Amino acid sequence: MKRFKGTALVLVALLLVVGILAGCAPQQTAKQKVIGIVLPTKDEPRWIQDEARFNDALEDTDYSAEIMFSQGDPAREKQNVETLIGQGIKVLILCAHDAVAAAASAEAARDAGVKVISYDRLILDTDAVDYYVTFDSVEVGRKQGQYLVDQASGQNNPLYLYAGALSDNNSFLFFQGAWEVLQPKIADGTFVIANSTQAEALKDKNSLTRDEIANIIGQITTNWDFNTAKNLAQANLSSAPKTLKGDVFILAPNDGTARSIADTFAADPDITSYVVTGQDAEKPSVQYIIDGKQSMTVFKDVRVLVRDAINAAITYLEGGEPEATTTYNNGVKDVPSKPSEVQVVDKNNVREILIDSEYYTESDFTWPTE
Missing domain, CATH: 3.40.50.2300 (Response regulator)
Known part of the structure; x- marks a missing residue:
């Protein structure tokens, strides 16, 4: 009986130590999945590269993203955007397959209170685009x-x-x-x-x-x-x-x-x-x-373009406005942008x-x- 009590006391002490150590361990905060990304297709190496770079760029941030592909279909692109809106995103990064058809997707996001970043390809004929991330x-x-x-x-x-x-x-x-x-x-x-x-x-x-x-x-x-x-x-x-x-x-x-x-x-x-x-x-x-x-x-260093897009998204999420050095007219609006350099x-x-x-x-x- 004495041996059992001694063993019990040791177990209690160990549990207390484990509890204290667990309390002292840094708590990992769950990333906020508030960024939605829609890319044109999985069938071109370029866009697979972009997907990987986006995941890399978000690794050391407090945010994560849902990345979807439209497979060259404007209707699927619109469906993807609506799905992301339903998931509660706050910023949409959209690389349009069809620059004119994508206006409907941008407007749906804008109407839901989502900031719209046009990525690589400018979305045309709408005032629902907040920022354009592009190379020159x-x-x-x-x-x-x-x-x-x-x-x-x-x-x-x-x-x-x-x-x-x-x-x-x-x-x-x-x-x-x-x-x-x-x-x-x-x-x-x-x-x-x-x-x-x-x-x-x-x-x-x-x-x-x-x-x-x-x-x-x-x-x-x-x-x-x-x-x-x-x-x-x-x-x-x-x-x-x-x-x-x-x-x-x-x-x-x-x-x-x-x-x-x-x-x-x-x-x-x-x-x-x-x-x-x-x-x-x-x-x-x-x-x-x-x-x-x-x-x-x-x-066109996709790491730079992706970084610019993610930085713009985080700036919006934190209540700011991304830096702009020029604008691109999309037929309705002069969209602010800061184009990235290219090399031969x-x-x-x-x-x-x-x-x-x-x-x-x-x-x-x-x-x-x-």
Whole structure:
């Protein structure tokens, strides 16, 4: 009996110690899931990267996010936003598939008292957008155009033009920037437009209206789709005379379409060489650059864009207003923004910009043996 009492006293003492230690341990506060994020599709590497970066950016904050994908469907995008509103979000980060159709989603969020951050692609024709997080899309186009100009010599170099989707405002901005640089070199005969009668008719005009850009994009749109890009490139090459082949220059709007277009041009026996642009620094395109199958990409450090979006969201959650250095007009409102910088990556600086910065690791790619 005495032994039992002694054992009981020891157990009580141990429980008291455990209780005291538990009371002293730091208590983990549950993260507030008040940020909703809607991205366009899981079918492009770019947006999978963004999903991972968003989760990384929120790791050391008091907040978490629900991330949903619209799979290129405006109706599903709207449904996703309504689901997030129902879950009680306070800030919506929305990357629109269709910039005009997304206005309805933004307005539904605004009407529910949710702050709306337009991410990467500007939502058009609504006053329900509070802030725009973006890279300088016109500068992206300028860098693509300048790269082609820098690689060209002589006269009458065939120039093939491709663009994104008419439903995406960024397609207009990318093309605007590229045209600003390319048009003088088209006008002086350095380049000959190979695949757009609309662009050819405007070759002496440097500043295009939105309708004029729309007419050109209507002829050269890839709709951001790899197969559409491939089929269009095949059609262009099938109808092009040999005088528009040989050493060619290609304005491709992003990395996915660049790979499809590059593969198509490489398969044509009348193509001697090609210079092709891209953007996003997707892993497959970085490998293409290393292998000499894609000429360049415009690197938009998604870590920066994601960080800017999360910082803006947290600023709103804490009652502030995000910093703005410019505005973008969406047809109804001048939306405040602070655009992030972009960089050109080619085989000469791919290690420095993408590996040394730890955006990717060296083991992500196959490198030529020295």
